[in-house]
Amino acid sequence: MSVKAGWAYVFLVAAVLLGATALRVADPFFLQALRLVAFDSYQRLEPQAYDPDLPVRIVDIDEASLAEVGQWPWSRSTIAGMLQNLFAAGAVTVAFDVLFTEPDQTSPEQVVKRLTPEEAALLEPILVNRPGHDAMLAQAIGLGPTVLATVLNGGETGRPPSKAGFAIAGDDPLPFIPAFSGNVNNLPGLEEAASGIGSINWIPDRDQVVRRLPLVYRQGDQLVPTLAMETLRVAQGASTYILKASNASGETAFGASTGLNNIKVGDLEIPTNADGGLLLQFRPSNPAAFIPARSVVSGDFDPNAVAGRIVLVGSSAAGLNDLQATPIDAALPGVEVQAQAIEHLIAGRSLTRPDHALALELLFVLVAGVILAFFLPRISAGASALIGAVAIAGVFIGGWASYLYAGLLLDPTYPALAIFALVGSATLYIYRRVEQQRGEVRRAFGHYVSPDVVDELIANPDRLELGGEVRELTLLFCDVRNFTSISERMTAHELTQFINGLLSPLSEIILKHRGTIDKYMGDAIMAFWNAPIDDPAHARNASLAAMEMATKMAELNRDWQAEAEAAGRPYHPVAIGIGINTGNCCVGNLGSTIRFDYSAIGDDVNLASRVEGLSKVYGLTIVIGESTFAGVGEPALELDLIRVKGRSQPSRLYTLQGALGVSDEQFARLQPSHEAMLAAYRARDWDGADAAIATCRSVEVPALDKYYELYASRIAVWRQNPPPTDWDGVFTATEK
Structure with missing residues (x-):
């Protein structure tokens, strides 16, 4: 490669690598989407297995339960009975992934309101001392550690009651935590009886897939735990969350405020992202984690299934519209997403995308790109494609191994795209240079050799040994x-x-x-x-x-x-x-x-x-x-x-x-006489040679006239001056 072409190649490589770096820093949506597809693929290739020993179960308001108990919403008395049965069976904590925002319309006091005064007067003596269904549920909630849900929104309604304290170490993390201005609460009596209140909000990615679990939100300056976190707090009997942010004791941030590092609740200390969230490892849905709500309502269930366990109550019924997309399920009940999040936290699983991941990916692209760029011009196009494919495969294998063995999410798609772009651009450039060189070879040799020879040279350039070789030529x-x-x-x-x-x-x-x-x-x-x-x-x-x-x-x-x-x-x-x-x-x-x-x-x-x-x-x-x-x-x-000058050996x-411009018949008549002439000449038979010359001339071959005159003159000279005795018939040519 010429100096000019070499510099052009260097500029091309630099442009591709700098462009790839700038594109990744900008991080457009298509790069984000590819990255998420890769991370989801990791989980689909190696999903978490269901662990029946983890103390989490789901009471499922499924289609069969709705068919047997009745359409939703059920009477609060029914839910109270279900809650009583769970605590009686030894449930450690019961968390509801449903809201109780309106009074129970089947409760006696609500029924009386819809009657005429006369009808109400007749029923009043019967209902005067009967508790309302909402009161019955509040009483059941008070029987054991119960967590209710709340939904945060962008409205301006009140705030959920705070059931836990929050302690913050380090910088103020509030600017990093997802914020809402309003919320949808349960009935006040129910929330007062509850041991905890947790948000059931999800923040899906742009493709509406849930991959992250926020551990805490905020409404104004009030922190609100998520349902999974609040359930774990209540189950442990803890009273306070400790939020450790940047520049806290033991945390290094070099003076910069970088958000949350971890959240501690009870015996659990959970590493988080800056916004207080973490990435979840999901598992396929497993029926063993579910208990039909109808069996809990009737009391016809195995108490051992809930004894000593955290129980979440929610619905898998499609009509209740509580389905979420996850990396391995297109439609997973929201209550099961909460349950898997709790399992993830209890099991202490780690799935992180480290802060330095982007730097590692960029560094890899730059280093690998420079190395590849060095070797690509020195190898064939096929070898370039093979090396590029191996490098890209290595990126994906490395990302997969990081996930499998270290729980790290390193993006293979951006480095693979960058390497593909580099190898493709470099190969295209080298190919064009080769084509230009072929054109130069074709133009150069086209003046000296035939087109088919040029084609063979271009197809097999190794056959052109530069510098010289010894071979037989004509x-x-x-x-x-x-x-x-x-x-x-x-x-x-x-x-x-x-x-x-x-x-x-x-x-x-x-x-x-x-x-x-x-x-x-x-x-x-x-x-x-x-x-x-x-x-x-x-x-x-x-x-x-x-x-x-x-x-x-x-x-x-x-x-x-x-x-x-x-x-x-x-x-x-x-x-x-x-x-x-x-x-x-x-x-x-x-x-x-x-x-x-x-x-x-x-x-x-x-x-x-x-x-x-x-x-x-x-x-x-x-x-x-x-x-x-x-x-x-x-x-x-x-x-x-x-015998020519400079050579000792004679040549025929x-x-x-x-x-000669003769026919085959003429040549056949000429050749014997011609050979006889040469034989007589070399045998010093001058008469015989002259006679043979005369015979040859009779064939009438004009092209040989001067030739036979030459031999006739030689014979005349030899007659006058006979050759030496060692004469062998060789004529010595002294000049060109």
Whole structure:
């Protein structure tokens, strides 16, 4: 990655991490909702089990009880009888999750009020000494520790009577405690008889799910305990709540007022949030916790079910509209929510979201983000996705383990989203950079190699070994004959057009046959095959390219001739010579750290250049080396056995049938005579060689005229100056 791209990547990572941090600090609703879904999932995966040993039972005004006893509200005398039966069975405390705000309309004194004066006068002697139903309930309430409910609201009605004292240690917690301005009370006589009054208000989250239990509310400056807390106070016989706030003895707040830390009642000391609430661990509803109200009314119940226990009276009947949503139940009776809250407090369960949770989550995102950002550019896209998935899975596993083993609520959703955003953004950026680099590779190599070769390089970049490697190549050199005289007849502009018009189609042919163009040298082209990707048929592909280049030259010459005739200027044919050789070369990015080219060097590269130069000597368009001939698979004629300057070993040279412009029948007649000529020549049989040359010329192959003239002149020289006795038929080429 370049320096510029590296800084862009750093800025991207920083922007994602800072954006994720700012988003979490702002904490929009969708983040809150995801967090709550995760916390609820913990409870659904591992809900609390019902513990029958916990001393809490529910007297349930269920549908069956309503069908048997009658519609709600029941007579207060019926409720009084039920309360008497509970205390008689040994209930420690009875708490009502229902309100008694209006007088009992079935009470005698209330019935008399609805009669005519005459009817009332007749019943007065009968009812004069009979107690009212509300009085009967008040009397029953006084039989034992009883807790009544109150509902706080935003009205301006009176305050509930205070049945307990409150002591505060530390800072004033009132600003942190949920406040109400009014309330709905029970009948005064009932509240006077009660041992405690507790609020049955719930403060659900925005999705209307109850997850928290407020332990205390306030109305103005008066503190009001919740029903669960008041029940526990009364059950313990305690008289006072001790609220410990920030900067109290043993509590550290560094001088800042941070609200409540815990509430003590009796033997229970309960850690709380700043507002005096705590998070609840819920369990599935269990029938074993319920006693039907109808059986308590009739007295037909097991006294052991309530003896020594806290009893809550409430209703599960859907028609009484006292159902609450919890993390594991969509509709749980309000009385059971109260019962589970009391169980939670008695069992001493701990479910907290620590004050430093947000800091931990932010720190994790920043640290994990930096670590991931460091490794992502160094690994593949698949590995990036795997690491991202592992990191996200680790976040969820860590959150789950914190809940399961420590009762801590750590949010996995925000870190998971942040990591997903980081990995996604970084992977997308890296992918785009890779695509840009691929585009650069395609543009760079597209001038030198064929499109399918470029595609293979992009798909398998490891096959391009930078720095150089030794491998077998087939090299092609192509040069324009008599270029100096051609250039002398043209202006610079015309010469440029000519070169471009010549080299472009020839280059296309090379690329078409999977060749790599090494360089242009004025009017010459150097190309090679079998690099940068493997090409098992490199010798054949190079030869096919050479033959097509020769054919193309004929087409170009026809076009140039037509142009010259149209312009009224003389036409001069243009010829090329092509030399091909195969051998081991060093190929790769060669040059300096400032500038380099993808090129090939080596002795066989030099030989290929020499072979191209010899094509002019033989008067042929294409000359190939011995190693190339072995891999071509095309009919060819051996031309010579030469030793070039700088090489001790001789090399055989060939030309292809396709470069001679002959038919198969002509080639079949030519080849035996041609081979006989070479054999006679190398055997110093000059007469036999001349005779074979004459036979070869009779086949009439114009492309070989200069070649046979060359051998005829050599034979004439040898006749005058015979070769030495150790002569092996090798011709030594002293110049290109």
